[in-house]
Every structure is written in C-alpha cells, then in structure tokens.
Amino acid sequence: QTVTVAYADPTTGNDTNAIQDTAGNDAASFAATAVTNNTPAPADTTPPQLITTGDTTRPKVSGDQLVLSFSDTGNLDADQAHKPANGAFTVLVNGVANAVTNVSVEPQAKTVTLTLSTAVSHG
Template identity: 85%
Template sequence: AADTTPPALITTGDSRPKVTGDQLVLSFSDTGNLDADATHTPANGAFTVLVNGVANAVTNVTVQAQAKTVTLKLSTAVTPGQTVTVAYADPTTGNDANAIQDAAGNDAASFAATVVQNNTSAADTTPPVLITTG
C-alpha cells in the first residue's frame, strides 16, 4: 500500500522540540524516513522562532532522513532560561517539493507556535582553583 500519511511533529516526551544554543531540533513521527533531498528543504522563512517573544531568524534548515528530524540554525544563540516557540507554515495546501515531507512526498502539516524545551546550559564562568592541601 502506498504511504499517504504525512509526518507529524512530536510535541511531548524526549522527542519534543528542543533548542541548544543556536540549534533547534524538531522530531517527526512517520512510518518511513523524511525526504533529505537538499533541493526539497523548506525555506528558512517557513519557520517562525520567537525567543522571549522576539523573532529569531532561521538561517539554515537541515533534514536528517533516518533520524526523522529537522534542525534549524538560528541567527542568535538562545541563552539559559529564555522562552522559545516555533511555528511552521507549509508552503501550499497540496504536496509540494519545498516542505517538511516524508520520502513518499507527504507534507507535514503547518503548526502554530509550539513550546520548545530550552536545553542551553549556562556557561561555566568559575575559574579553576589550585588545590594546595590533602
């Protein structure tokens, strides 16, 4: 049977959207792999990322087919404690080449602002201390 089920964004558990620094990762559920053809990658502008309510531009989109993830490179790294959301707009209502899609060409649906887990850790600013006893 032909694959007619589009990939769906995972919004809960360990695979929910997460950001570390300037890398935001979206995971999808699908029976097959995502389409990793670089000519089919969604446009940077298809994504809206807000950090503490302020837009943070997407500068690159990378699809990892077997991992079923889409990684967004952000123009500005997120810092610890900031609130992050991501939204996606599928370019058209039909299946088209430049969209998040599976290998069968089924487009993932657009999604509204979705909370992203901020995994950015604070920089270590503690200098090393010489141990002189013991």
C-alpha cells in the same frame, strides 16, 4: 498477504475446460503452491507529524540549534530540492523573532534542525 494457488484438472482426458498447451494436452492438477506476492505496498499518504511530548523527542533548543522530531513510518525526505526554506519557520524567543539561517534534515533520525541567527541563552 500470503497467497497460495491449487488447480484441479476437471477430467482425466484432454478437454477444452482445462489449462492446455496448443497441442491440446491438459495441465496436471497441482496441490496448494505458494505464490510470490509482488503487489506493491500502498502509497504512504500519512504526513509526518511533529512530536510535541516526551523529554527526548519534543522540540528542543541548545544554543543556536532548534531540533524538531517527527513521527513517520518511513524516513524523512533529505533531497535538497525538497528542503524547506529558512523563511518557512517562525521562531520567537521571549516574543522576539529569531531568524532561521539554515535548515537541515536528518532522514533516518526523522529530525529537522533549524540554525538560529542568535543563540538562545539558558532559562
């Protein structure tokens, strides 16, 4: 938000109802002045959501790479300490489990790529 501040010295003389220095001198009135807003942005409390629609953003697989795209206002967390475990994902191909052998996070692209133990064939 944009913030400004103005001040009006309540009287022309020095008095205790004004901003004063220790010697009792009143601060002069001043017109609206821009204020730097250092209030931190609110904490991000919206979790990333898997995108399930759209030809370029819904989940897609090519060979042994399954790419998941997420919506979020910021980048995804690529810190290796926060990387999901391979076993956190269940991938079925024609109803048969296809184990995830690696998970990689692309923070700016907002994608998570799963490497599958067996490549998926066309169709």
